[in-house]
Amino acid sequence: MHIHRSERIWLTFGLAMMAVFLATITTAAVVDGIVPPSNVQTIDPAKVSQTPPFDHPGLHKLANGSYEAYYVAHIFSFEPHHLSVPLGAHVTFYVTSTDVEHGFSVPETGINTMVTPGWVSTVSHTFTKPGKYLLVCNEYCGAGHQLMADAIEVR
Amino acid sequence: MSTISGTGSAGSTDPGFAMRYSVASENLLVLAHIYTATAALTVGALFGLLQGFSRANFLALPAQFDYYRILTAHGVLMALVFTTFFICGLMTFATYRSIPRIRSVRLGWTGYCIMLVGTLMAASEILAGNATVLYTMYAPLKADPLFYLGATLLVAGTWFVAADILRNVISFGRNNPGKRIPLPAHACACTFVMWIIATVGIVVEMLLLIPWSLGWTSGIDVSLSRMLFWYFGHPLVYFWIMGAYLIWYNVIPTTYGGKVFSDSLTRLAFLLLLVLSTPVGIHHQFLEPGVSAGWKWLHTLTTYGVVIPSFMTAFAIFASFEIAARRAGVRGFVATVRWLPWTDPVFTGSALGMLLFIFGGFGGIVNSSYSMDVLVHNTMWIVGHFHVTVGGPVALSFIGAAYKLVPALTGRKLYAPKLALAQTWMWFIGMLLMSTSMHIAGLLGSPRRTSDVTYFGAAGAQSWHGEMVFAAIGGTLLFISVLMFVVVAVGTRLLNEPETQREAFAFAPAEEESMPTAPAFDWLGRWATVAVVLAVLAYMGPLHDQLSVRHFLAPGMRTW
Numbered sequence: 001m002h003i004h005r006s007e008r009i010w011l012t013f014g015l016a017m018m019a020v021f022l023a024t025i026t027t028a029a030v031v032d033g034i035v036p037p038s039n040v041q042t043i044d045p046a047k048v049s050q051t052p053p054f055d056h057p058g059l060h061k062l063a064n065g066s067y068e069a070y071y072v073a074h075i076f077s078f079e080p081h082h083l084s085v086p087l088g089a090h091v092t093f094y095v096t097s098t099d100v101e102h103g104f105s106v107p108e109t110g111i112n113t114m115v116t117p118g119w120v121s122t123v124s125h126t127f128t129k130p131g132k133y134l135l136v137c138n139e140y141c142g143a144g145h146q147l148m149a150d151a152i153e154v155r
Numbered sequence: 156m157s158t159i160s161g162t163g164s165a166g167s168t169d170p171g172f173a174m175r176y177s178v179a180s181e182n183l184l185v186l187a188h189i190y191t192a193t194a195a196l197t198v199g200a201l202f203g204l205l206q207g208f209s210r211a212n213f214l215a216l217p218a219q220f221d222y223y224r225i226l227t228a229h230g231v232l233m234a235l236v237f238t239t240f241f242i243c244g245l246m247t248f249a250t251y252r253s254i255p256r257i258r259s260v261r262l263g264w265t266g267y268c269i270m271l272v273g274t275l276m277a278a279s280e281i282l283a284g285n286a287t288v289l290y291t292m293y294a295p296l297k298a299d300p301l302f303y304l305g306a307t308l309l310v311a312g313t314w315f316v317a318a319d320i321l322r323n324v325i326s327f328g329r330n331n332p333g334k335r336i337p338l339p340a341h342a343c344a345c346t347f348v349m350w351i352i353a354t355v356g357i358v359v360e361m362l363l364l365i366p367w368s369l370g371w372t373s374g375i376d377v378s379l380s381r382m383l384f385w386y387f388g389h390p391l392v393y394f395w396i397m398g399a400y401l402i403w404y405n406v407i408p409t410t411y412g413g414k415v416f417s418d419s420l421t422r423l424a425f426l427l428l429l430v431l432s433t434p435v436g437i438h439h440q441f442l443e444p445g446v447s448a449g450w451k452w453l454h455t456l457t458t459y460g461v462v463i464p465s466f467m468t469a470f471a472i473f474a475s476f477e478i479a480a481r482r483a484g485v486r487g488f489v490a491t492v493r494w495l496p497w498t499d500p501v502f503t504g505s506a507l508g509m510l511l512f513i514f515g516g517f518g519g520i521v522n523s524s525y526s527m528d529v530l531v532h533n534t535m536w537i538v539g540h541f542h543v544t545v546g547g548p549v550a551l552s553f554i555g556a557a558y559k560l561v562p563a564l565t566g567r568k569l570y571a572p573k574l575a576l577a578q579t580w581m582w583f584i585g586m587l588l589m590s591t592s593m594h595i596a597g598l599l600g601s602p603r604r605t606s607d608v609t610y611f612g613a614a615g616a617q618s619w620h621g622e623m624v625f626a627a628i629g630g631t632l633l634f635i636s637v638l639m640f641v642v643v644a645v646g647t648r649l650l651n652e653p654e655t656q657r658e659a660f661a662f663a664p665a666e667e668e669s670m671p672t673a674p675a676f677d678w679l680g681r682w683a684t685v686a687v688v689l690a691v692l693a694y695m696g697p698l699h700d701q702l703s704v705r706h707f708l709a710p711g712m713r714t715w
Contacts, residue, residue, distance in 0.1 A: 001419040002670050007470050014466035018459040025455065025525045029448070034526045036441040038448040042706040075714050100712055101293050101377070103533050107600020107615055112442060112529045116377055117295060118707040119444035134615030138533040138602035140223065140289050142296070142714025146607045 037113040037123045045117040048072055048098045059083055059091070071095040073102040073115045076144030078135060083152045090126045103138035106152060114139060127154040180260045181251055182564040186648075187267055188244025189557055189564075192237045193644055195274075196550075199232035200637040207589070207630035209606055211623040222606035223287045223715060230290030231281060234391070234545060235309065236274050241553045242398040243270070243316040246343040248560065249401060250320045253337035253662060254327045262322075266315030273308025276301050287715040289604065291384060292364070294375040297711030300368040307361045310354050317347040328677070336677050338421060339405045339662050345425035346397040348683045349432050352690060353390030356383045356436075367711060374708025378445045379701050385436035386694060393432035393461070395545050397425065399552040403472050403505055406556060408663035410502040411495055413479030416471040418665035419672040424471070426676060427464040430686040431457065434693030441528040445706070450697045451525060457693055458523040465516065472509065478666070500575035504555020507583040511547030511590075515540065518594065533604075535622075536597025543590035546633075551582055554640050561644055563660040566653045570646030578639035581632055589629025596622035 003011075028034040048054045049072075057070045057079040067089050072079045074097065085091060095104045095115045102115040104123070113121040137148035202225040208214045209222050216222050247263055279301075280286040286298035292306070324336055324344040336344070360383035367375045404421050408414055415421055437454035440446050480491040496502045518540040521527055531537060562569045569575060601608050601619040608623070610616040675681075 001423070001673055002417075002668060003420070004474075007420075007467075007474075010470050011463065011466055014462050018462050021520065021524060022456060022459060025527065026452070028526060029452070035448045036451055036526050036529055037444065038446060038451060039444045040447055040700075040704065041444070042704060044707050045709055046707075100295050100709075100714055103602065105533065105600070105602060107534075110529055112532050114440075114443045114533075116381075116444055117709045118377060121444040132614065134610060134613045136602050136605075136610065138605075139293075140226075140604040142712075143221070143223065143287075144714075145223070146605045146610075149610045149613065151613070 037121055039120055039122040041120040041122075042118055043096050043120050045096070045098050048096055053094075054096060059085065066090040066092070069093045071104065072098060073104065073137065073148075074098045075100065075142050076137070076148040078104075078137075078148070078150045081150055083135075083150070085127050085152060085154045087130050087154055088126070088128060089154075090124065092122060092124045095121045095123075100141050101139050102141050102148070104135070105138040106133050106135050108133060112138070130154050178256070181247070181256060181263070184260055184263050184267060185244045185248045185560070186564050188240045188247070189560060190644070191267075191271065191274075192241035192244065192553070193557075193641060195232040195236040195240065197637055197641055199229050199237060200634050202226075202229040202232070204630050204634040207623075207627040210608065211627035212607070212609070212620070213627060216606075219284075221284075221287075221715075223289070223604075224281065224284055226604065227287050227289050228278065228281045231277060231306075234290055234541075235306070236278075238395050238398070238545065238549065238553075239309065239313060240270065241557075242346070242394065243267070243313060245398055245401065245553070245556065245560070246320055246346060247316060248564075249339040249405065249662070250323055250343045252660060253339045254323050256323065257326065258322070260319075262315055262319040266312045266317075266319060268312070269315060270309050270312030273305045273310075273312060276305030277309065278305070280305065284715070291388070293384075294364065294367075294377050294380045295709040295711050296715075297368055297713055300365055303361055303364045303368055307358065307365070310357055310361075313350065313354070317351055320344065320347050324679070335418075335672060336679075337662075338415060338418060338665060339401065341422055341677065341679075342397065342401045342405065342425045344679055345429040345682075346394065346401070348679060349390060349397070349429045349686065350394050352683070352686055353387050353394070353433055356386035359383050360387070374710055376701075376706070377709050378443070378706070379698075381440065381443065382437070382446070382694075382697060382701060385439040386433070386690075387436070388439055389436045389458075390432040392541075392545070393428055395549040397428055399505075399508065399549045400424070400428075400468055402552045402556045403468065403509070405662045406559060407472070407502060407505050408475050408479065409661065410499050411476070411479050412483075413475050413663065415663050415665040416474040416478065417668060419668065419670075419676060420467055420471060421665070422672060422676040424464040424467045426682050427467075428461070429682055430689055431460045431464070433686060433690040435461070435523075437693075437697060438523045438528070441525065442532045445701070445704070446697060447700060450700070453696075454693065455523060455525040457689075459520075462520075498576060500569075500572060500579050501555045501559045503576060504558065504579040504582075505548075505552040507579055508548035508551035508555070511543050511551070511583065511586060514590070515544035515547055518543065531597055533602060534597035535593045535601045535603050535619075538603045539590040539593030539597060542593065543586060547586055547590070551579060551586075554582070555579060557640075557644055559660075561647050562657075565648050565651075566657055567647055567651040568654060570643050570651050572643075574639055575643045578636050578643065581636040581639065585629045585632025585636055587629070589626045589633065592622040592625035592629060596626070 060068045097115045097117040105112045111125050113123045133152040135150045280299045286302035288296040288298045366372045435458040438458045485494040599618045
């Protein structure tokens, strides 16, 4: 098999490009901790409302000054409604579903995760800009999917 | 090493009348596949148009014909029915035109009939509103059992088609020791071996879903079913792409009197697609809980591997253009582009598809890039991406190839060739407009798979509407383009008379090479083994993790 010189250059360019991309995302993952939400934690979807801390959905302040927000997704709404977050807060969201697959996305922030019944999803974000953010379900969940949205207010 | 192209003998006995009968029956089989694909495309396009109008708030769909029901139908008809039927027809054709048939067409027809029955079952359940689960059928959304059964039959039918293709390639090898498998047949064999490995995932998922939907089991392992779906779901994409590549390598050079750039590199590209297509599916699950970050990183790496056959193909296609142009005394980039047969809809369909594929490739790298996916996951960007890939290079190349296949199979002239040419441009412009708007809407955060994205006038959703209007305009052009295709495809059969003198169909021959193709490139069994080993290695860890964590089974739900 003979590979033409210009094709060697072209393939080397392609492979080098992928190597650079892989190095970039790997560095971001290792150094800055930028990884896709990948929490491996189970929960009984039938008993979410009795399982702490999901029995009290909402924002909780931790001793170190950061926050945790517990969300329950079910057709076709999120709990809590209308979350209020202090400006500058670093919030880790814990989200689970009591029924079908949902999505948890705050478009202007990069908060984006799937929500699978039986599992707890986590995603973190620091809110540095005040305003009213739209929270939407971005995975089809049924007839009222387009209504499944809420607000997060940062002030 | 030259390649046998269309006229080669399989070393069989004198064909005689039985062979002529068999060729006529086979032509009918291939036409059945192509026209079934066309029907699915037409209905799917109408639904797509209605969805575009709904999302742009031009119309409100009635409850008996709601957005999610026709979205399910659109996805299934386009992604599963149109593509699969077309590829089965195309590859049956390509295999048997390069290795003459020595057995009856019965196995192929059996496959076609099972696929058709499965499609009708699944489609009627969707239209009746009993399976509004979208084409990904994510549990615990629970459809009627007949929907899952129909989908299973659609896949099972393709296994018969695969058997019909592979047995011919295998007997060619047995009857012709030392001879190369004809290049188009080699591509078809690689594609269907890959397809068999990939479809194991969806069939195993169905073995979980069917008893559950019948009420025989009380719960479903949601995350396992998702992993099985995407084990199948991404190689499905390469199944489409390999169909387009078959056309690009073996058919398109005939439109400008060119040759396949390299026999050995073409074989290698298909072999790499065979082995690299399956161990990549977790890049669809980047944002899922229950799958650890390490496996997601691994599947980023393996997905990047597909860059090699893609780059090889891009090089080979343009090299074939350039070599043929130089032989005709044409030099330079602009002169070469102008020299190409842009008046031929067969060429133009594929060429415009190649242009769209450049955008598809860029977007695909973003999607498969681990943490970067968070910016676009489940947004309209993804919808834009798969429309500019399966709806771009794949659909346009298939439609373009149909302009060659339908005349070859019916023995008639192409009806309204200028309409066919205009159709390819109409599609290109419509798709460019629609997919670009979708990509932008996605970057702005607009969620996919949502009937209405106004969210009661929320501030965060206001930037999306304008893009949806552009997407609806693009969708309208695409719908018109599909109607134009139908006029040409059906008109060729019904309105043109059979010709007595027709040039026989032939695939492009390959360039002479200084070194013969290595025999190892035809050892398909060993390459298949490598493909299975890589798939097992890529999924062993993630599946072990899934099965070893004690997790909960979900009951089924009908939320529509």
